[in-house]
Amino acid sequence: MLRKKLKSFIESVLEANLRLPREGLVFGTWGNVSAADRSLGVVAIKPSGVPYAGMKPADIVLTDMEGRPLESRLNPSSDLPAHLALYRAFPELGGVVHTHSTFAAAAAQACRAVPCLGTTHADYFHGDIPVTAPLARSEVSRDYERQTGEAIVRTLRRLRRKPLECPAILVAQHGPFTWGKTAAAAVESAVVLEQLCKLAALTILLGGRWKPIPEYLLDKHFLRKHGANAYYGQRDDSGR
Amino acid sequence: MLRKKLKSFIESVLEANLRLPREGLVFGTWGNVSAADRSLGVVAIKPSGVPYAGMKPADIVLTDMEGRPLESRLNPSSDLPAHLALYRAFPELGGVVHTHSTFAAAAAQACRAVPCLGTTHADYFHGDIPVTAPLARSEVSRDYERQTGEAIVRTLRRLRRKPLECPAILVAQHGPFTWGKTAAAAVESAVVLEQLCKLAALTILLGGRWKPIPEYLLDKHFLRKHGANAYYGQRDDSGR
């Protein structure tokens, strides 16, 4: 039973990782998806520097919630400590993704939060896409990957953002992290984020301003999809 | 007979919806196409939040012209009231499309009408691609989707634009709506609109000005394709 649950958990993490190249979000071995099963006390993540093509369930690396290896053949993604910091800080998270997807990485390099420029954005984020401060020398020189995760947590808390209403952040001078209740939801956030950053870039090119839409429009779109009275999509009993 | 007509009508709406992902105009479950058959008094539209892959005729939602459901299993697209406002205002329309296609959504976010910058544009629009005013708080808080449709109708009337000579509009801070005599024609408009917005963005990048071509060139191109003396394409009896 437990064995079956673990097997299906690992497969979901593999499948989430494999969606990254299919969606054009990664190049080579870049990017990684993890998931946490808190009932099992297990985190599963992509192995470091291993190509996506031909990746098998046995390649997915298992650790405990502190990142200690659980009989895995391969090294975990070197970004694992950043993922763990997010799982520790936010119990509602079940999946985390890190990519260098093109438009989101460019926005991270620009070190600018992306304001909510339209309803496409408002359908997924209840506010802007935040950016961390650049990491200080001391944060880079020691426990760099963990400090990256802590910087994300600190930024979300300072801005009083709820992670599930703000499913992504730009790490300044680096790239995006995204998350969700599951690995699949975290990858969905990564796909949406890339499109939103692309829309923002093209809005500027077309002469638009770097200024958010009114809050009433933001609320309307976010809440018709995610609020208690959401009316987008099908009733849960519709079979979809 | 009626049954057969209805079946073929539904299939045309399904096919029009399925063209959206093929043309790269939508992501995930975004976007929707509807059609109205005024002789039957029926509107058919994509179901809300349902993926395109595997969509079947039975998934298409039928309503009357006021949006009252006609024995359908699924909820209609939440944008249905915007479509209905267009059908009510303009009897010549048989199909309506809403997407967040990349360049058109960016232009909508930029809140700027796209002037006719060249003959590619003039082949399809007899003038610029208009943009609505941003919706007011009162329009968003109540009957938002219907108000979106009303804002489109109001803008076209204020600008004295004939819908079939201006087959698209940008809803400010949101995205495009397009239309035509049929669902297929409305999707064609959506494809053309995306390309025109892309051309406009690249024209700016290449140092061009945001200024329309002379009216005599606009008329020439629009009318050689659409006027009473159109001479583009084949005679109707050519079998094409």
Next chain:
Amino acid sequence: MLRKKLKSFIESVLEANLRLPREGLVFGTWGNVSAADRSLGVVAIKPSGVPYAGMKPADIVLTDMEGRPLESRLNPSSDLPAHLALYRAFPELGGVVHTHSTFAAAAAQACRAVPCLGTTHADYFHGDIPVTAPLARSEVSRDYERQTGEAIVRTLRRLRRKPLECPAILVAQHGPFTWGKTAAAAVESAVVLEQLCKLAALTILLGGRWKPIPEYLLDKHFLRKHGANAYYGQRDDSGR
């Protein structure tokens, strides 16, 4: 014998037309390729408004060098008179292409000649990519398509450009025409032109200047490929 020659001529024009959608240079029924066989006194061109998919040799329209139909079922592309003006003016031309390919059409809309910004450009054009003046009202109101061709001829002559050393032009507010010794060469020019206009747009985006490379570098690259002492590629007897 003549029949065989004509058949192969028509097939080459069909094949050249079909390369346009394969290269992503056209959308829908946009664009057209023609070829002239001066020994036969025949011009072959794409039919007007006919989709590329499923196009057959019998759909290609034949005319004499003045554009008078030679027993063809379909109407020729409405741009035929522009093609004919080019064939009349420049006996060295055997193929002409008109597209609205994205970056080239954007450059045409920007109404700016594209300077030779690098050696990629210099490998194909002995100088900038010229742009015509916008057409005057009188040129548009009467024999518009022929006047478009005449404007191209006039511009090339005024700039003293040899057509085979300048295989494309941007018609202001409209789009590109390209040409070559054959229909296949003209399509090759269309593909190259699109890439050069894309490179120019991105050079600007990356902070480059709108200023040509030195003439000695232009000459070097153009002549190592096209001059009497060209040394690029294989000897003609190499079997390639």
Next chain:
Amino acid sequence: MLRKKLKSFIESVLEANLRLPREGLVFGTWGNVSAADRSLGVVAIKPSGVPYAGMKPADIVLTDMEGRPLESRLNPSSDLPAHLALYRAFPELGGVVHTHSTFAAAAAQACRAVPCLGTTHADYFHGDIPVTAPLARSEVSRDYERQTGEAIVRTLRRLRRKPLECPAILVAQHGPFTWGKTAAAAVESAVVLEQLCKLAALTILLGGRWKPIPEYLLDKHFLRKHGANAYYGQRDDSGR
């Protein structure tokens, strides 16, 4: 034995060349990859002006380290002398690539070094992507291709860059050269370079500054992947 080694060497060069079109880095016959086997005293390179489709091992041209032909049927790429200059100057190089890939060629046309704007860049380059000075008239008029290679060598030496920590350069007004220990590594550099130049262009578009990240972040990323204490990827005995 030697025969087998040579065969496998030629096949690796063919395979490296064929990756260029697969990665979208070249158009038509553009671009070329070479490799040097210093133990054999042999350089293998793409033939000049020959299409990638259908290229066979027998088409790869072999020369000695001075570029003298070794019983090959075809002419080598006309850029061979530039490749040879790199092999002569830097004994650590085993593969060299020249392309006109879109974003890298645009950066070369812009004549600007690309600063390290983020960690994606720092994972591959220990500093900026340098640009040569434009070639002088005398360098172009005589032994142009060799002078291009010498300009690259001179620029790297002047900037005190180690080739394996700076696996690419932009030749001003021309395009990129990349390199590595093998032909495959050089092509990998070409793929990465294109993505880094694209990121740089989009960073500007999104309002970022043309300013490198702090040196401590640059060092951290470069060295976690390439330094003596690199911890990215798998142990060499992991079978990967």
